[in-house]
Every structure is written in structure tokens, then in C-alpha cells.
Amino acid sequence: GAGVSQSPRYKVAKRGQDVALRCDPISGHVSLFWYQQALGQGPEFLTYFQNEAQLDKSGLPSDRFFAERPEGSVSTLKIQRTQQEDSAVYLCASGPKSSYNEQFFGPGTRLTVL
Amino acid sequence: AQTVTQSQPEMSVQEAETVTLSCTYDTSENNYYLFWYKQPPSRQMILVIRQEAYKQQNATENRFSVNFQKAAKSFSLKISDSQLGDTAMYFCAFMKHEDYGGATNKLIFGTGTLLAVQP
Secondary structure (H helix, E strand, O other): OOOOEEEOOEEEEOOOOOEEEEEEOOOOOOEEEEEEEOOOOOOEEEEEEEOOEEEEOOOOOOOOEEEEOOOOOOEEEEEOOOOHHHOEEEEEEEEOOOOOOOOEEOOOEEEEEO | OOEEEOOOOEEEEEOOOOEEEOOEEEOOOOOEEEEEEEEOOOOOOEEEEEEEOOOOOOOEEOOEEEEEEOOOOEEEEEEOOOOHHHOEEEEEEEEEOOOOOOOOOOOEEOOOEEEEEEO
């Protein structure tokens, strides 16, 4: 079946602009994660959803970052008033309820803030 | 807090040879999972191998195997018969084992090892 998809794959924003990044998880997956991967680094956890409930947002770096998953499927990560330090690849991962330790990753969205 | 350390930023191996990537971690937890993920240049992260901490037997997946030393908090990845398609960034990752319904089960990653397989 189809894997996790993310759009857009690349996004260039001017400093101060708002951006929205989309994640389509694998159909039926309960868990959805967002990670931020800075250049040359490993991914870092941002936030976690179980169905439509955002159970953990401890990794969001500031109140400019907001994530939602209103119907328990597609998720959107929104960054307001983007800053240069927000430049990174944003990875989405989903996981089936049957196995809490499995996460399947999307290709990521590379955000560049000028 | 848990940390994962990969001390080899880059490694190189000849095709068909064997290479070992190192990973150490720090945790006070007793139940957890350890993973090796592969991230090719296309950037799609792919699971290579997984180890449950309560299992003493080292996990193997075809040409990939791990050496899990729980007391030493070490989790190395051995790739046998290296192939050109193994060229990628490899990440070691830790996940705390929590099986209650609202558990986050987030992955904590190391900084990665860039492996280049030479023809």
C-alpha cells in the first residue's frame, strides 16, 4: 500500500512568512509524529498525535509552531513568522496501533527560510 | 533524559566487505527498544533492524546484525557483504518502552554515521 506522503517536498519562505506542511499517514495508522531534522543532525521529536488527540507537544520549539490532526488522519504542521533557525527538514512518521514501537517515515519537507 | 551517541561521523567500506557502526546510549530505563535506521540521499528513513532490550539474543536481518551489550549500553550495527546500495546515513535510535494507551513512544536519534560503500 501507499506509504507516508508529505507535501510540499520543498518550501522556501521569506523570514516572517507563515508556512503549512502537510502529512498524509498510512491509512488506518493511529499514531502520528512530527520530527525536525537540522542539517547534519539526527531528527528531533516535535509532537505526537494519537488519532485526533495531540498527546505530546513537548518538542515544539516555540509557540510559533502549531500542529493539528482534526479528523485523525491528515496532519498539518504550521509555523508562524518563520525565522532562519526554522530551516530544516520536517519529517512525519505514522504507526499502527498494533505495534506501538513501529514508525514509518515520510520523505520529509525541506524548509528553507531566507 | 535519554541520549544516543554515534562517534563516527563518516565511514567508508569496500564493496563485499564488512563494516561495523558504533552506537552508545544513556538511560536509566530497563525496558526499551533500540533501532538502526537508514536514510539514503532521497531522505526517506527506513528501518533496518530493531532490538528489544529484554531480549538477550542479538537481532539479525539478512546481511544486518547487531551487537547489543546492555550493561555497556552499546548497540553496534554490522553490515556484511556491503553493497553499493548500502551507501546512506545510518541513525541509531532509542525508544522507551511504554505500553499504556497514551504513551508517546518517541524516537531519540543519534547524530548519524555517513557510510560510503566504494566499488
